[in-house]
Amino acid sequence: MSQFTHLNASGEANMVDVSDKPVTVREARAEAWVLMAAETLQLIVSGRHHKGDVFATARIAGIMAAKKTADLIPLCHPLALSKVDIALTADSERNGVRIESYCKLAGQTGVEMEALTAASVAALTIYDMCKAVQKDMRIEGVRLLEKRGGKSGDFKA
Template identity: 85%
Template structure:
């Protein structure tokens, strides 16, 4: 197992110094699922939800969350993101909504946490908007799909 980078020699949490790292293009994709009944999914897809467009609201929430990641995760660096994208897709076979986020920048540290935060907050927003209809929805499968750039190179989930 590799060394934990956010722990100093004394065992204390600290923010990693990235000042000597090269500025490179960095990208990350993440996903999350919100599993629900067919009736709840139909309400969203057919645009019959009384609170409005669930997908549009979740998309904006995910984008906003990516930009606020360093405010939410204590040791994350504030980043000047150049691109944030949140895609939502209804999946009747699995019974829910698949969320995929994408973040990109030219910087000294990766954007994995921003992509994961975007997908997570989009999922939470769907839950929030639909909880009056179904309280037992399940947020599931939040994970990093891939990342590119930086010293550790490429990663792609299996």
């Protein structure tokens, strides 16, 4: 395992200096699941949910969250994202919604945290919009699916 880069010589937390790193294209994909009752999923899919379009709201929330990641995660660099995409898929076999986020930029540090934050906040938004209908929904499986670019190379789950 490599040395921790977020600690200085005294062992104190600090932001990593990426100024000497080359600018390269960096991409990351993450996912999250919101599991619910079949009736709740049907409300979302049919467009009959009393709070409106759950998928549209979750998509916007995920995009906004990716852009605000540095405000939420200590020591995370503010990034000029060139692309954020949120795909929401209803899965009637699992009675849930699969959220997949994608973030991309040309920069000096990766976008994994932005992708993970986007998927997480989109999931939280679905929960928030549906909690009046069902309180025992579960958010599960938040994970990095893939990352490309940078010194550490590519990763695929």
